[in-house]
Amino acid sequence: MTSPRPLPHPVFTALVRGLGSAQAAAALSLTIFGVAFATPLIRSILGWNGLIGVMVALVPVAILIVMARWDTIEWHGLLPISILAFMGWCLLSTFWTDHQWVTLSSALYQIAFAFLGLTVALTRDLIQIVRSVGAVLRTLLTASIAVEVLSGLILDMPFPFMGVQGSIAMGGPIQGVFGTRNMLGFMALIAVVTFIIEWRTRAVTRPVLIYSLAVALACLGLSQSPITILVSFALGLAALALYGLRQAPKETRRTLQWALAGLTIVVLSVTYLSRLRVLALLNAGSEFEFRYLLWFQTWKLVPVNQLEGWGWSGFWQDVAPYTYINNSLVRDHETALNAFLDVYLQVGLVGLLAFLSLLVFAFVRSWLLASNRRTVTYTWPALVLVALIATSAAESFVLVEAGWLLLVVCTVKASQNMSWRTRLRTGPKPPVPVE
Numbered sequence: 001m002t003s004p005r006p007l008p009h010p011v012f013t014a015l016v017r018g019l020g021s022a023q024a025a026a027a028l029s030l031t032i033f034g035v036a037f038a039t040p041l042i043r044s045i046l047g048w049n050g051l052i053g054v055m056v057a058l059v060p061v062a063i064l065i066v067m068a069r070w071d072t073i074e075w076h077g078l079l080p081i082s083i084l085a086f087m088g089w090c091l092l093s094t095f096w097t098d099h100q101w102v103t104l105s106s107a108l109y110q111i112a113f114a115f116l117g118l119t120v121a122l123t124r125d126l127i128q129i130v131r132s133v134g135a136v137l138r139t140l141l142t143a144s145i146a147v148e149v150l151s152g153l154i155l156d157m158p159f160p161f162m163g164v165q166g167s168i169a170m171g172g173p174i175q176g177v178f179g180t181r182n183m184l185g186f187m188a189l190i191a192v193v194t195f196i197i198e199w200r201t202r203a204v205t206r207p208v209l210i211y212s213l214a215v216a217l218a219c220l221g222l223s224q225s226p227i228t229i230l231v232s233f234a235l236g237l238a239a240l241a242l243y244g245l246r247q248a249p250k251e252t253r254r255t256l257q258w259a260l261a262g263l264t265i266v267v268l269s270v271t272y273l274s275r276l277r278v279l280a281l282l283n284a285g286s287e288f289e290f291r292y293l294l295w296f297q298t299w300k301l302v303p304v305n306q307l308e309g310w311g312w313s314g315f316w317q318d319v320a321p322y323t324y325i326n327n328s329l330v331r332d333h334e335t336a337l338n339a340f341l342d343v344y345l346q347v348g349l350v351g352l353l354a355f356l357s358l359l360v361f362a363f364v365r366s367w368l369l370a371s372n373r374r375t376v377t378y379t380w381p382a383l384v385l386v387a388l389i390a391t392s393a394a395e396s397f398v399l400v401e402a403g404w405l406l407l408v409v410c411t412v413k414a415s416q417n418m419s420w421r422t423r424l425r426t427g428p429k430p431p432v433p434v435e
Helices: 010-019 022-037 039-068 081-095 100-123 126-154 181-200 206-222 226-247 250-273 275-281 285-305 322-327 339-372 376-391 401-418 420-426
Strands: none
Touching: 010 039, 022 039, 022 100, 022 126, 022 401, 039 100, 081 100, 081 339, 081 401, 100 126, 100 401, 126 181, 126 206, 126 376, 126 401, 181 206, 181 226, 181 376, 181 401, 226 250, 226 339, 226 376, 250 339, 285 322, 285 339, 339 376, 339 401, 376 401
């Protein structure tokens, strides 16, 4: 006769129950987005060591919560292969780079944010994710305005450790707690999309919406970011296109999708060919000159290791080839200010193809969901991806920290609803009626 299995200790049972609760998942989601969006602020106050310490403390908590909710998670086909392929190639670049420790630590840093994004996608519904992002951005944008007012109006002195120049009295540019004006403008754009969807789903009241939009639009205007102007235009067109598709009859949506794809290709081609005129209209000439020199110097070093790249770094560090590039320029840079060029330089043609596949699959899946599902929350991943992809032509936000976390969350949420591996497991299913 076998002896009965010992019962788990009551403290352990209570711990598992607490970690597996909805309240724990909600608190973790807020913390993850808060840390990811506030990384420039954390670095300015605590330095890199402090930020790494925060990540080292946060990742184990996320692991415990995932384990506590293990039985409630549907894993099959959840993490897109495109994410695994890109991260795997970045990690593999450790073997051929000349700076192994830099590449290994950078790849682990990237994997940590990817895991945190996966944890959010596993443990929270899409509307809950939107609410978490909205709450965090409302707080950080308010803090940005408060810091700028304190620096520029009350104390009338810059805060060099945060990069705050105190220029709000002159109408900007400001950067708030996000380190640069372009990052502030990007986060304000994400906030506008998030706040509107919050309101459409009745997650916030009208007074909260008015305050939230006022703060976001103030940050958007005061950032004085030419890049944000272009991305805002692209985001507005994408929102109008989505609205039209969602209102169109189901029978005509496929035709409209193909027509929209063709029109997008034409517009992008014309914009590229007339890019100098566009930059002149935006009065971004001096800024573009710096970027052009940076891109030119970066492009010269790509052919040296064209297939495999120099080794993943994410943010540029004090190693080759980044020291060569910065030494030839007037000012130092932490990225190539172009996500595609950055990927090409760091992980070569193979990495670039993996990254492009990741973006294409994520965008197509999220766009189809947004245009065919009635629930308005499905538009959030699609519009966030539009902002990420459009910004990637002039910044590398999508490769690190907040941008990378948002990319992973949006990609996983789209994959949950449109993964081809689910069909392999369950067999062909009849078409799902469009809501």
